[in-house]
Amino acid sequence: MSLEPASPPVVPQASHFGSDAAREQAAHVGMWVFLATEVLLFAALFTAYAVYRVDYPETFRAAREHMKVGIGTANTYLLVTSSICVAFAVWSVRQERTGLATFLLLCAVVLGLGFLTLKGVEYAAHVREGALPGRWYALEEFPRPGASLYFTLYFVMTGVHALHVLVGVGVLSVLTVQTAWGKYSGRYHTPLELGGMYWHLVDVIWLFVWPLLYLV
Amino acid sequence: MFPPANDPPRAHSHPAVSYLDSERTVWSWLTTHDHKRIGVMFLGLLVFMLFLGGVFALALRVELLTPGRTIMSHEAYNRAFTLHGVIMVWLFLIPSIPSSFGNFLLPLMVGAKDVAFPRLNLLSLYLFVLGAVMVVWALVQGGADTGWTFYTPFSTSTPSEVLPVLLGVFVVGFSTILTGLNFIATVHTMRAPDVTWMKMPLFVWGIYGTSIIQVLATPVLGMVLLLVAFERVAGVGLFDPARGGDPLLYQHLFWFYSHPAVYIMVLPGMGVVSELVCACSRKNALSYRMIVWSTLGIAFVGFFTWGHHMFVSGQSTFGVGVFSVLSMLVAIFTAIKVFAWVGTLYRGSIAITAPLAYVLGFIFFIVFGGLTGVAVAVASLDQHWHDTYFVVAHFHFIMVGASLMAFLAALHYWFPKMFGRRYPEGLGVGVAMLIVFGFIATFVPQFLLGNMGMPRRYAEYPERFQSLHVASTAGASLLGFGFLAILIYLVWSLRHGAVASANPWASRGYEWMTQSPPPPHNFHEVPRHPDGPHQYDVPGVPHVS
Numbered sequence: 084m085s086l087e088p089a090s091p092p093v094v095p096q097a098s099h100f101g102s103d104a105a106r107e108q109a110a111h112v113g114m115w116v117f118l119a120t121e122v123l124l125f126a127a128l129f130t131a132y133a134v135y136r137v138d139y140p141e142t143f144r145a146a147r148e149h150m151k152v153g154i155g156t157a158n159t160y161l162l163v164t165s166s167i168c169v170a171f172a173v174w175s176v177r178q179e180r181t182g183l184a185t186f187l188l189l190c191a192v193v194l195g196l197g198f199l200t201l202k203g204v205e206y207a208a209h210v211r212e213g214a215l216p217g218r219w220y221a222l223e224e225f226p227r228p229g230a231s232l233y234f235t236l237y238f239v240m241t242g243v244h245a246l247h248v249l250v251g252v253g254v255l256s257v258l259t260v261q262t263a264w265g266k267y268s269g270r271y272h273t274p275l276e277l278g279g280m281y282w283h284l285v286d287v288i289w290l291f292v293w294p295l296l297y298l299v
Numbered sequence: 300m301f302p303p304a305n306d307p308p309r310a311h312s313h314p315a316v317s318y319l320d321s322e323r324t325v326w327s328w329l330t331t332h333d334h335k336r337i338g339v340m341f342l343g344l345l346v347f348m349l350f351l352g353g354v355f356a357l358a359l360r361v362e363l364l365t366p367g368r369t370i371m372s373h374e375a376y377n378r379a380f381t382l383h384g385v386i387m388v389w390l391f392l393i394p395s396i397p398s399s400f401g402n403f404l405l406p407l408m409v410g411a412k413d414v415a416f417p418r419l420n421l422l423s424l425y426l427f428v429l430g431a432v433m434v435v436w437a438l439v440q441g442g443a444d445t446g447w448t449f450y451t452p453f454s455t456s457t458p459s460e461v462l463p464v465l466l467g468v469f470v471v472g473f474s475t476i477l478t479g480l481n482f483i484a485t486v487h488t489m490r491a492p493d494v495t496w497m498k499m500p501l502f503v504w505g506i507y508g509t510s511i512i513q514v515l516a517t518p519v520l521g522m523v524l525l526l527v528a529f530e531r532v533a534g535v536g537l538f539d540p541a542r543g544g545d546p547l548l549y550q551h552l553f554w555f556y557s558h559p560a561v562y563i564m565v566l567p568g569m570g571v572v573s574e575l576v577c578a579c580s581r582k583n584a585l586s587y588r589m590i591v592w593s594t595l596g597i598a599f600v601g602f603f604t605w606g607h608h609m610f611v612s613g614q615s616t617f618g619v620g621v622f623s624v625l626s627m628l629v630a631i632f633t634a635i636k637v638f639a640w641v642g643t644l645y646r647g648s649i650a651i652t653a654p655l656a657y658v659l660g661f662i663f664f665i666v667f668g669g670l671t672g673v674a675v676a677v678a679s680l681d682q683h684w685h686d687t688y689f690v691v692a693h694f695h696f697i698m699v700g701a702s703l704m705a706f707l708a709a710l711h712y713w714f715p716k717m718f719g720r721r722y723p724e725g726l727g728v729g730v731a732m733l734i735v736f737g738f739i740a741t742f743v744p745q746f747l748l749g750n751m752g753m754p755r756r757y758a759e760y761p762e763r764f765q766s767l768h769v770a771s772t773a774g775a776s777l778l779g780f781g782f783l784a785i786l787i788y789l790v791w792s793l794r795h796g797a798v799a800s801a802n803p804w805a806s807r808g809y810e811w812m813t814q815s816p817p818p819p820h821n822f823h824e825v826p827r828h829p830d831g832p833h834q835y836d837v838p839g840v841p842h843v844s
């Protein structure tokens with residue numbers, strides 16, 4: 084038995100090992116492990132949030148009044164919708180419907196950009212109000228320590244998340260172009276699937292950040 | 300010394316195109332996706348880091364020769380021990396065995412042509428370089444003075460160059476995450492048909508357990524380092540009690556990573572030792588399964604013991620008790636391994652070689668260091684020993700004594716596989732003995748010092764501690780000479796050592812089934828492994844004795 088596969092490789096540039104199935108499996112295992120690390124990255128922030136919420140329950144509840152609930156909720160819809168678009172895009176590629184997939188991916192990218200735009204609007208409003216962390220904190224009405232910590236967590240959590248959205252939009256854009264070029268098919272769509280998994284994770288994390296910061 | 304093994308000399312095997320000489324340009328090395336080349340480059344970088352950290356260590360020991368000022372100011376002392384710790388822990392010990400030997404050997408040992416994601420592997424190398432450069436750059440800028448633990452609120456208020464160090468460690472953390480991820484995927488999906496889970500070499504198990512800890516713990520560290528960096532830049536006060544923050548939260552998050560991290564440092568060494576006791580005594584591992592399960596046990600329990608670093612920092616009494624008991628569980632798994640190793644060596648046909656000498660050193664240091672670990676895990680005793688030289692000696696016994704021994708054992712054992720040459724064995728054994736003795740001379744006095752009340756991280760001390768400090772410094776200089784000797788004879792052997800055969804140790808390990816050094820894609824055909832990797836009781840196995 085030779086190590087070289089007979090048919091052209093399913094994953095380009097990965098000619099160094101076994102069967103197509105093994106390659107696809109490796110890619111998935113790798114992605115799942117990576118997603119686990121991402122979850123743990125945010126876990127530290129959630130822990131910090133829990134600790135300070137216990138320390139300053141009143142301030143946290145009051146500080147939440149300064150959140151733009153409308154924007155946050157709109158953003159939730161945008162992300163969830165785009166996540167659904169990606170899921171359908173993967174499905175359509177499996178059905179060999181490349182045109183539909185390209186369109187759906189494009190929608191997802193636009194929705195992601197919409198999210199970032201709204202986030203920018205929201206940040207700008209916070210800056211104007213002086214609802215900033217640390218030495219830039221300028222809101223008169225709250226006792227400093229607790230409220231400043233709240234806004235710190237707000238900016239770090241949403242900031243790190245927004246960074247992930249930005250990366251995700253980049254990844255999705257590349258995938259859109261590649262799909263349009265017909266790189267993926269019913270037989271080969273692993274990168275699309277992995278990109279999709281990443282985007283779903285970004286979505287899921289937001290589904291935890293949003294209630295914590297805007298609702299409870 | 301081993302006689303030349305009875306396998307065919309190289310001329311009879313394949314035309315010896317190896318990964319080393321298949322392409323010769325510098326560019327081909329810098330852009331390679333070959334796990335073996337990446338492993339060798341990591342090895343070079345890590346040895347350099349060891350050297351750098353070692354220079355600082357010697358400087359510290361020289362400063363401590365006299366009770367007052369010897370060669371440096373207090374500030375310089377603080378910076379020196381910080382850089383020593385940061386370099387040794389983050390830039391040497393954590394990546395040491397996985398990134399170098401793990402990269403080189405793991406695919407060979409599971410019968411794969413490469414790791415699952417070769418390009419990611421190269422990225423991990425460059426991330427390491429980037430992080431290391433940031434840390435060393437901070438060093439040139441004057442250095443940080445927080446200790447390797449970056450405890451807040453000091454680390455957020457000191458004027459020294461903490462920021463590049465924090466970010467450098469963050470970047471290096473990413474490098475270890477990627478390496479761990481790669482290994483996990485490789486082990487899960489790329490084993491050759493014969494290599495079932497329970498026929499996987501024990502070194503691979505060690506690396507696999509380590510990788511799990513790496514991917515689970517490092518992100519938490521990364522985030523907390525970023526928060527400290529943010530705190531320095533924006534003055535937010537997450538961890539500063541003066542501004543409403545909680546320094547204990549920092550310690551929880553930090554040790555949630557850094558206690559498991561000590562197993563990141565020691566588990567690969569345990570893998571090396573499990574591998575070597577079989578090869579050096581020509582016996583099957585006494586209970587392969589127990590070694591495997593205790594590896595996973597350590598990886599698991601390691602996540603529930605972090606609080607023992609905070610016994611005296613204002614944790615609740617209940618927490619102290621829980622963490623104390625949980626900590627002791629780790630010792631059980633370690634003991635299982637020690638029994639398995641000693642039982643394997645018992646009545647084996649043993650020849651004293653350099654790798655075996657380091658293995659014996661390892662076993663001694665892990666037992667001694669582990670026992671003192673249990674001692675400091677007893678909360679009431681730790682009241683007395685916390686932040687004294689006793690703790691310093693405890694962790695140096697394990698991290699340096701054991702982990703570094705394993706690194707050296709691996710370096711000697713796999714040197715012929717990596718470079719196709721042999722080092723002078725007699726010299727190797729002599730230097731190994733010097734090093735083991737040097738360690739004992741360096742760190743036993745520190746246990747005594749700590750017990751007498753000498754606190755850690757102090758540049759000055761009362762007269763009565765001097766004789767023990769001098770003894771410790773003398774031991775450290777022996778160590779310095781030993782390392783220098785190793786460096787010299789190994790570099791010499793690269794060119795002038797005797798040419799090694801494919802399997803100079805007559806080992807049963809899978810990595811020896813290909814030529815030394817291996818060809819670019821590891822094997823010329825899919826390797827078959829009818830026997831387990833540590834099976835010495837099959838008829839016809841060459842015996843060396």
Ligand code: HEM
Nearest residue numbers: 561565607626627629672673675676685686690694697698
């Ligand atoms: C197996 C490998 C081990 C390594 C590499 C290791 C490493 C370390 C390190 C680096 C520190 C000092 C941290 C600092 O800078 O403050 C430390 C402290 C400590 N270790 Fe270990 N350790 C190991 C095993 C154990 C075991 C098995 C136990 C308990 C059963 C243990 C209990 C402790 C305790 C309680 C401390 C804190 C002492 C103090 O600061 O007062 N260690 N160890």
Ligand SMILES: [Cu+2]
Nearest residue numbers: 558605607608
């Ligand atoms: Cu610990």
